[in-house]
Amino acid sequence: MTKKEMLQLKMTATRVxxxxxxxxxxxxxxxxxxxxxxxxxxxxxxxxxMQVDPENPSDPERDRFVLSKxxxxxxxxxTLAERGYLPVEDLPTLRHNxxxxxxxxxxxxxxxxxxxxxxxGQGVSAACGMALAARQQEKDIxxxxxxxxGEIEEGECWEAFMFACHYKLDNLCxxxxxxxxxxxxxxxxxxxxxxxxxxxxxxxxxxxxxxxNSFNDLEQAFLLFDRAHGSGKPTCIxxxxxxxxxxxxxxxxxxxxxxxxxxxxxxxxxxxxQAAYDQLGKEYEQWLK
Amino acid sequence: MAEVMKIATRESYGNALVALANAGHDEVVVxxxxxxxxTKTCLFQKAYPKRFxxxxxxxxxxxxxxxxxxxxxxxxxxxxxxxxxxGRAWEQVxxxxxxxxxxxxxxxxxxxxxVGEDGASHQCCEDFALMRAIPGMVVLCPAxxxxxxxxVRAAYxxxxxxxxxxxxxxxxxxxxxxxxxxxxxxxxxxxDGFDIAVISTGLMTSEVLKAALQLKKQGGLNARVIxxxxxxxxxxxLVVRAAKECKKIITVEEHSVIGGLGEAVCSxxxxxxxxxxxxxxxxxxxxxxxxxxxxxxxxxxxxxxIARQIQDFAKAE
Numbered sequence: 001m002t003k004k005e006m007l008q009l010k011m012t013a014t015r016v017x018x019x020x021x022x023x024x025x026x027x028x029x030x031x032x033x034x035x036x037x038x039x040x041x042x043x044x045x046x047x048x049x050m051q052v053d054p055e056n057p058s059d060p061e062r063d064r065f066v067l068s069k070x071x072x073x074x075x076x077x078x079t080l081a082e083r084g085y086l087p088v089e090d091l092p093t094l095r096h097n098x099x100x101x102x103x104x105x106x107x108x109x110x111x112x113x114x115x116x117x118x119x120x121g122q123g124v125s126a127a128c129g130m131a132l133a134a135r136q137q138e139k140d141i142x143x144x145x146x147x148x149x150g151e152i153e154e155g156e157c158w159e160a161f162m163f164a165c166h167y168k169l170d171n172l173c174x175x176x177x178x179x180x181x182x183x184x185x186x187x188x189x190x191x192x193x194x195x196x197x198x199x200x201x202x203x204x205x206x207x208x209x210x211x212x213n214s215f216n217d218l219e220q221a222f223l224l225f226d227r228a229h230g231s232g233k234p235t236c237i238x239x240x241x242x243x244x245x246x247x248x249x250x251x252x253x254x255x256x257x258x259x260x261x262x263x264x265x266x267x268x269x270x271x272x273x274q275a276a277y278d279q280l281g282k283e284y285e286q287w288l289k
Numbered sequence: 290m291a292e293v294m295k296i297a298t299r300e301s302y303g304n305a306l307v308a309l310a311n312a313g314h315d316e317v318v319v320x321x322x323x324x325x326x327x328t329k330t331c332l333f334q335k336a337y338p339k340r341f342x343x344x345x346x347x348x349x350x351x352x353x354x355x356x357x358x359x360x361x362x363x364x365x366x367x368x369x370x371x372x373x374x375x376g377r378a379w380e381q382v383x384x385x386x387x388x389x390x391x392x393x394x395x396x397x398x399x400x401x402x403x404v405g406e407d408g409a410s411h412q413c414c415e416d417f418a419l420m421r422a423i424p425g426m427v428v429l430c431p432a433x434x435x436x437x438x439x440x441v442r443a444a445y446x447x448x449x450x451x452x453x454x455x456x457x458x459x460x461x462x463x464x465x466x467x468x469x470x471x472x473x474x475x476x477x478x479x480x481d482g483f484d485i486a487v488i489s490t491g492l493m494t495s496e497v498l499k500a501a502l503q504l505k506k507q508g509g510l511n512a513r514v515i516x517x518x519x520x521x522x523x524x525x526x527l528v529v530r531a532a533k534e535c536k537k538i539i540t541v542e543e544h545s546v547i548g549g550l551g552e553a554v555c556s557x558x559x560x561x562x563x564x565x566x567x568x569x570x571x572x573x574x575x576x577x578x579x580x581x582x583x584x585x586x587x588x589x590x591x592x593x594x595i596a597r598q599i600q601d602f603a604k605a606e
Contacts, residue, residue, distance in 0.1 A: 060361075107360075107389050115357065116389040119380060125353020126385055132342070132354065133361035136318075156381070159350035167342070 001219050005048075007284045009215050012082055013043040014277045017246045018270060019078025019091050023101075025266040026092030027074075030103065033256040034148060035075030037179040037212070037241035042079040044218045045144055054084035057111040063141055064130045066115040068123025068157075069148035069177065070104040071258070077101055077110070085112035121154030123147070124174065128163050131172035131234075142225075146175045150182030153191045158203075161236075165204035168232035173225045174205070176236065177212060179243035181254040196238055205236035212239025247272055294434075295459040298492075299398040301437035302455045303329025306366060307336045308438070309445055317445065320355050320367045322348045327457075328368040328398045348373045352381035352393070359391045364445060367393060371400035371454055375416035387423045387450050394444045395420075400430070400454035401543035402571060402588055403492060405581035412576040412584075418548025420452040421521045427451040427473055428520040432494035435464035436518050439471035447473055458581045460492040476524035482511030485603045486531035487595075489541035490517045490550050497541050499592035504599060512599055520550055525557045532564035539567045539602055541595055543585070546570040567602045569595060 001009075016039045024030035046052065050063040067076050074094060081088040093099035100109040104118025114130070117123040127145035134141035147157065164172050176196070184190045193199070200207040206228040210217035218239075225235040243257070244250030247269040261269055309317050310333065318340045325331040325343065334341040344351035348369050355365035367374070374397035375382070386393045397416060404412045420428045427447060431437035437455060444451040476488070480501055489497045494516045504510040513535050515527060532538055538558065540551035551568030558564045571588055578584075585591050589598070 064360075066357075115360065116384070119384040121349075122353050122381055122385045125350045125381070126357035126360075128350070129354035129357020129365075130360060131357075133358040133363055136339075136358075136363075137361060156347075156349045156353070159345075159347035160353070163344060163347070163350055163354060166345075 001215065003287055006215055007280055007287060009043055009047060011277060011280045011284065012047055013040045014246065014273055014280060015082055016043055016075065016078040018273045019081055019088065020074045021247065021261060021266060021269045021273065023074045023077065023091040023094035024260040027095035028260050029095055030074050030260055031071040031258045032074065032261070033181070033243045033250060034069060034177065034179065035072045036245045036247060036250065037243045038072050038075050038146060038177050039245065040213050040215065041146065041175060041177070041218060041239055042075055044215060044222070046079050046083045049222050050142070050144065054112065057085060061139065061141065064114045064127070064143045066123040066127040066130070066143070066145040067105055067117050068127065068145050069120065069151050070117035070123060072146070073103065073105050076105060076113070080110070080112040086110065120148070120151040121156035124157055124160040127172060128160050128169060131164070131169040132167055134171055135169065142171050142173060144173045144175065146177060149176055149178045149180065149187050149193060149196070150190070152176060152193055161200070161203045161205070164234040169234045170228050170231050172234040174234065174236045175239055177239050177241055179241045181243045181252070181257065183254065183257050185254055200236040200238070204233060206231065206233040207236050207238065209238045209240065212241035213245050246276065293461045295461055296434040297457055297459045298431050298434065298437035298455040299327070299329045299457060301434040302396055302398065302441060303332035305438040305441035306330065306333040309441065310337050310340070314364070314445065316362055316364050318342065318358060318363050318365050320344055320351050320365055322346055322351050322369045322373065324369055328396070330368045348378040349381045352378045353385045355393045356385040356389070356391045359393050365393050366396050368396045368398065370411060371397035371413035371416045372411055375419045375452065376413060379419055383423050387426050390425055390449050392448055393450055395450070395452045396455065397453065398455040399457045401456065401491065402576045402584045402590065403456055403458040403543060403581040405457070405584055406578050408578035409575040414543070414545045414571040414576065415548065416452070416454055417520050417544050417550065421548065421553065425449060426521065429518055430454040430491040430520055431518050432491055432516050433460055433464055434462045435466045435469050436471060439469060440518060443471045443473050454491065456492050458492060461495045463495055463498065471518060473519055474522040474524060475519065476515050476517040476527045478527070479514040479516050480512065482513040483535055484511045485537045485539065485599060486513040486515060486535035487539045487541060487599060488515045488517050488528065488531070488550065488554055490520060491543055493541040493543055493590060496590065496592045496595055500596035500599060503592065503596050510600065510603060517550060520553060523553050523557060525561065528554055528557050529562045532558055532562045537565050537602060539569060539599055541569045541590070543590055544570055546572060567598065569598055
């Protein structure tokens with residue numbers, strides 16, 4: 001990745017984070033923590049990895065993305081808005097009565113949303129079905145799905161993992177946002193799922209561990225997914241992330257899983273993100289010179 | 290008298306799937322959860338192995354996989370026993386299939402008490418209730434082989450989720466395959482009569498026909514027998530007309546009296562034409578093991594008891 005690309009991705013991810021804060025603040029509810037941890041992966045997917053066209057969101061040949069951790073909807077919506085699927089100005093209508101931006105993704109209302117999700121454990125099954133369908137149609141389509149590390153406590157996830165490996169869905173990329181926190185506290189205390197890499201390996205995945213908040217790492221991880229095509233192994237990328245990433249007082253605090261910032265917190269969060277954005281802008285200008 | 294042909298509707302389901310594929314509907318794919326020999330999807334598997342996917346004993350995932358596959362234009366038929374298709378996987382059906390209105394057909398075999406020997410854990414008498422409550426879900430329950438095959442075709446032609454209940458038990462074929470058509474949302478009047486109307490579904494319909502014939506021979510009571518293959522959307526017009534013309538309604542189903550055909554009929558009549566109704570079905574309790582017909586008899590779901598109930602209710606003030 002060139003320095004220019006890297007800076008552009010970072011700036012985009014910062015705007016996505018601002019969208020998350022705008023939306024959840026305006027909604028007075030929603031899930032900022034897991035949206036912020038996943039913002040870099042979502043940005044990388046939609047701006048670098050996936051073959052998609054915002055002008056033609058239902059193109060049958062497009063790559064698919066399923067947000068299995070559907071509560072990270074603000075993160076997905078902000079990414080879709082940045083990518084041009086929907087107006088950025090619509091983000092503050094999140095969760096409002098009459099808005100198409102439902103609390104959890106609705107594929108029939110929101111352009112760019114490939115599957116309705118929200119009930120944990122279910123999106124990954126649908127992603128398996130899409131990957132199977134793409135293979136059945138002999139199409140070169142990748143299917144990506146993002147799960148939470150709390151979500152994988154749902155038994156259906158492991159049913160889907162078995163299915164993906166049994167049917168050798170090597171066009172499927174399962175991303176797990178390992179931010180280590182869920183509503184009731186650290187996942188290690190609530191319901192330990194470690195050693196996750198060994199479990200995914202044992203199931204038969206091409207398992208990759210990376211820093212999910214690093215674009216260099218993400219680039220390497222998706223390269224390894226690309227190389228796994230033809231191997232008969234689906235890929236699982238364990239994204240080690242920081243929950244609430246980018247907003248100091250939200251980082252690593254489970255309280256921010258499902259709570260919206262009040263006016264004061266909103267101001268502070270936006271100031272921090274704006275400062276980070278300005279800094280990146282300066283670096284970008286310097287690089288241009 | 291010629292021997293009446295008996296076929297289990299699960300057998301009809303398997304055959305109808307093959308017929309759909311044979312007719313060139315290449316987008317039909319079939320899923321099962323390790324029960325293909327029992328649900329009869331094995332017939333499809335044998336004919337079209339590349340379009341059959343065993344999901345193992347994991348019904349929740351199977352529903353989601355089918356949902357995902359349908360977004361690529363496939364028409365998945367998903368099969369398991371009624372207990373697991375409607376019970377175990379209810380929330381996947383609700384959230385991954387019905388909420389996004391995806392074109393998935395849920396085919397549940399071994400519905401009701403007539404599962405028999407497997408006992409209460411497998412005798413699903415709640416599936417109509419569970420599936421009716423989901424917005425947009427069509428609920429079908431055929432009465433014989435001809436109707437079962439028509440159900441599969443109608444489900445295929447309908448755009449959106451459909452739940453179908455088939456039986457393990459072989460039951461008499463009373464429809465004429467050449468004349469019968471099934472329309473979603475429509476019931477069927479089998480015998481005309483004005484003394485009382487009996488509305489039934491699934492394998493209870495042939496029992497009701499027997500009961501009605503018996504009563505007519507005995508003392509000239511003319512019951513109107515209405516077969517209701519479509520539990521939802523219910524043929525309200527047919528129900529209201531029967532209520533107006535016959536004044537009394539009996540419903541018969543191999544399902545809990547809570548939330549099934551009986552309650553659906555009562556809801557329509559309470560609002561549109563208040564009429565006395567007697568619901569024959571499984572009372573608020575679990576079944577038990579035994580040969581299917583013995584268990585059905587224990588619960589009063591055979592022609593003799595249905596005839597007694599009809600006679601008793603017809604006389605009642």
